[in-house]
Amino acid sequence: MISSELNSDNNGHLILGGVDSVELAHKYGTPLVVYDVEEIRKTINSFKSSLDSTCLKYEISYASKAFATVAMYQVLKQEKLHTDVVSGGELYTALKAGFPANKISFHGNNKSREELEMAVDNKIGVIILDNFLEIKLLKEILEEKDTSINVMLRLTPGISAHTHEYIQTGQVDSKFGFDVQSDQDKEALQQVLAIPQMKLIGIHAHIGSQIFGVDGFVGLANKMVEIAADWKKEFDYTPQIFNLGGGFGISYTDEDEPIGANVFIDKIVSTIKEQTKSAGLPLPEVWIEPGRSIVGPAGFNLYTVGSRKDIPDMLSYVNVDGGMGDNIRPALYQAKYEAVVANKMNADIDEEVHIAGKYCESGDILIDKQALPKTEPGDVIAMLDTGAYGYSMASNYNRNPRPAVVFVENGKDKLVVKRETFEDLTRLDEDYI
Template sequence: MKNPDLTASAAGHLMIGGVDTVELAQQFGTPLVVYDVAAIRHQIQAFRDSLVANGLRYQISYASKAFATVAMYQLVNQTGIHTDVVSGGELYTALQAGLPAERISFHGNNKSRAELEMAVDHHIGVIILDNFYEIQLLHEILLEKNTNVDVMLRLTPGISAHTHKYIQTGQVDSKFGFDVDSGQADQAVQAVLNIEQMHLIGIHAHIGSQIFGPEGFELLVNKLVDIAADWRAKFHYVPQILNLGGGFGIRYTQADHPLGPETFIDDIAAALKKRVAQRQLELPEIWIEPGRSIVGPAGYNLYTVGARKDIPELTSYVAVDGGMGDNIRPALYQAKYEAVCANHLNAPTVEPVHLAGKYCESGDILIDQAALPAVVPGDLVAVLATGAYGYSMASNYNRNPRPAVVFVENGQAKCVVQRESYADLTRLDQPYL
């Protein structure tokens, strides 16, 4: 067996949440996205336990851009944590799921007037301001509606995680947030403190994604605490909340060695307590925004094997019935995954193959060198750890319907997103002639 965390049935089939993947494929078809709900719950609880053990006041806010559906927001609601959204569509979905508005944060670097009005009208918990235009726009809306709102300021602290350049967000040269070193952050805090309708509850920063070491978070804690102390001296204002963002790494391949939530949180707490003591500040409330680390390891993409192309002295191509339309990450920024033959989980691997998708692009390769048994047409392949940014970035490229999504828990499977039909593809089309 390739991955010791995987479970096989007596028939040698991959099991997820007590459910046979072969049966899932037969019942729901492929390509299919499957989530192990217990794994999601376990990860949320691991973050919660670590924060409590360190004596911190805290909020866990699920970064829903990783995977946002009604069912996922319902699960978030059931666990009692917060969520953050980055669009009107995510906000609408969260509200449709019954998630209390006060447990929603609104991110984004270019929120529209309509989106901000929607957030204000529903009295969401906090709007995280990203730029000066947004401060002005939100102020106008609050005056028009004669109301107020809690806000945070997103800062770019000049700290970048060692990740792909597309998922670094804390460095100075970023589209996100108010730059600290240039003085933009100081200008922003003065502007917001002078607006009666905005209640500035804290500051936020996010240094990147798929982070494997705590050092970046320790630097971020020190930087934000120093900013808080600086603002106390300059503006007689101390943030109540330090929102450290997310980006906690997960295992995609054997080359990845992620830390557990407790290690990240222990290091963050130690750095925080030391720095606030040095700067003579009270211990603030800490918010974190895990997304990938909550849903990523819990997700699996199931595919049926189709065509095979063998080229003498070169790596063979094995094609499946999905691809970049349901997981764009390998084509977008060379994300790495592992796969197993789900209907022969214990079969020995015999060759590396290019695990290719069915889309009309040469770059539609899910895994460049996938170690698999000798699969044949009709076999079931499971790509592991696909729960983050797979379905949420899915498309209808080549007019392929998006897959169904199934939640499994305690041996039970429930379809939470129906598979799109061909009719769905033309539902919004309008005739020209």
């Protein structure tokens, strides 16, 4: 979201979901994570509209790792979405929120026996198998419990997205999935088809994250049809579902040029339609897994300005009361953000500064260069587009409590995650002497 697109009131205060962000900072304290729920719903509906126009069966599976709380799953349930989880903790949270188990898929490259048992016991919709050990473990569990479950195979198709190396997942050299180049996919297929307790409903691949071009997805769609045609010929098996993962990019700064959901979906679906027809295959159901694109633009981190360091002939450091503990992305892979002064939206831009966190690391710089009005202690900084992988990757580094989370919608605010206390930090500690 570009700062010029933001709303402010007559007092020059940033308005989020119809609520004064400065009042939110005063009411709940900072650092504070705020989500505009209307923005989340709007993005979900844009995906639905684009997929409805294809006349194909589809599923939008929200990628929980972007942001997973009870309240978030409840919004997803209201919007009748599917969701994918990647841990027992995400699965537990979804179930606690009352999210329907049959609308959950379970990812992960190293699922434990306990996590697989949890998924089977709760009769989730599908387990996405990632490796040979997992096939063996799940087979044992299903036989012991005398039950069955839907599965997909996650493949590494040898396609790399143009993104940061840490968030590329479709290339051959990846920790995820069965490698297609070396025929691991065929070995996995044969093993699963030989297990009556597993119903193989489709194939999955994910090529990366924060992707701005359609070429990778077109390549993936082509590859999936190629694989399906090969499997049909060699093993007389045709996948019912093509799950093309997520990774749709969003705009963090003016440098980013994201493509609309309709463009991605039109190219993906048109490719699948053309290639399946050419290969003599039936049209599959299409699944996508947006995460960042749903919650990223809807999230804001609010901080209070504290101290400042001025250095002759260099950018000043404006220090805030949060940092890498509530948003590790800038330090982890040099992610870029924009920010505004929430209580000075109408003020003239006066300087460029570093926005620095309070953590005891020189690398705790939230934004390396940001144009702002002149700031003072007590001002409220709003960091934009922080809804994905900020709170979900938050830590207690330096023994700092994690922030509260508030949902805003239609002029109302609701606390959905309480701020951790110092007591919470020691709650699991045990005495040694």
